[in-house]
Amino acid sequence: MASPSDPSNQEPVVRRRRNNGAPIKFLLPLIYAPVLPLIRLTLRHKPVLRDRLFTAVLAGAFIHGGYLVTDLYDIESK
Structure with a gap:
């Protein structure tokens, strides 16, 4: 009878790598x-x-913010 601490009787432990960093979409601001x-x-x-470049970057920032908010509302509605 094998003991519970016998290494030949144990199943391998599968360790998944966790992503501890923040997603890049939240770091863009x-x-x-x-x-x-x-x-x-x-x-x-x-x-x-x-003025054109400033407007384009600012519009991109607002579109990105809208995208993030839309994702949050989509998750909450499900």
Whole structure:
């Protein structure tokens, strides 16, 4: 009779790797926050390009935020 601590009688333990880091989609606002003022400062002498780029990045940030909120509402409704 084999004892419970006998290594030849034990089943292998399957360990799954857990993702402890935050998903990248939640870290993107940390990139948007410093980029917007940098656009305003670095393109000071090119107002047309500055305004278009600033508007495009800001619109992208709002679309990304809407995407995240839509996912949260979708999860809550199920």
